[in-house]
Amino acid sequence: MPNPPSTPNPLISNSQIITRVSELAREIDAFYVDHPVAEIQPLVLICVLKGAVLFTSDLIRELKTPFQLEFVRLSSYGSNTISSGMVEAPDLSLPNLFGRNILVVEDIIDTGRTANFLKAYLIDQFKPSSLKFVCLLDKASRREIPFDPDFVGFEIEDRFVIGYGLDYDEKYRGLNYIGVLYES
Ligand code: IMP
Ligand code: MG
Secondary structure (H helix, E strand, O other): OOOOOOOEEEEEOHHHHHHHHHHHHHHHHHHHOOOOOOOOOOEEEEEEEOOOHHHHHHHHHHOOOOEEEEEEEEEOOOOOOOOOOOOEEEEOOOOOOOOOEEEEEEEEEOOOHHHHHHHHHHHHHHOOOEEEEEEEEEOHHHOOOOOOOOEEEEEOOOOOEEEOOEOEOOEOOOOOOEEEEOOO
C-alpha cells in the first residue's frame, strides 16, 4: 500500500448527488406504484452499513413509497483500497421478511461480491416477492461476478472513491461530496 491518501479530489458534487438522489426516489416510486406496497405491508428498505448510511438517509427523505427501514452490516474491503475478495457479515440480523418486497440500498457496487452475497442470503432466508437493488455508485467495469443493479445513481470509472458515507480506512465518510484520493 502506498502512502496514506491526502486531499480528496471532487468527482461528484453535493448538488449533483442531491439532484440525482431525488431523481432516483422518483424512479423508485414509479416502479413500486404497481406493487402491493401499502402502509400495511410496506416496502422493506435494507440499508447496507456502513457506507450507504448517508445515501439512505437522503433517499428516504425523498421517497413517497411507504417503507420499513432495516439495516445489515457487511464489509468486503477491510482497511485497503483493494477488495479482500471475501464478504464479511458482522451483522445480518433482520426481522422475518418472508414474502416481502425488498429494496437493498448500497453505496457502491464494485466486484459484485457483496451484492451477490446479500441477494443469495435474502432469497434463501425470505423468498421475497420482489428483490431490487439501488446503488448510488456503480463501478460496472470492475465486476468479477455479474450483477445488475436495478437503480443506479452514477456509473463511475475504476477509481477508489470516498465521501458521502464511503470510507478509506474509516475516514472521509462525512464528506458531503464524492471524491477521489490522490497521493501527496
Ligand atoms: P464489492 O463486493 O466488491 O462489490 O464491493 C462493495 C463494497 O466495497 C461497497 O459496499 C463498499 O463498502 C466497498 N467499496 C467498493 N469500492 C469502493 C470505493 O471506491 N470506495 C470505498 N468503498 C468501496
Ligand atoms: Mg467500506
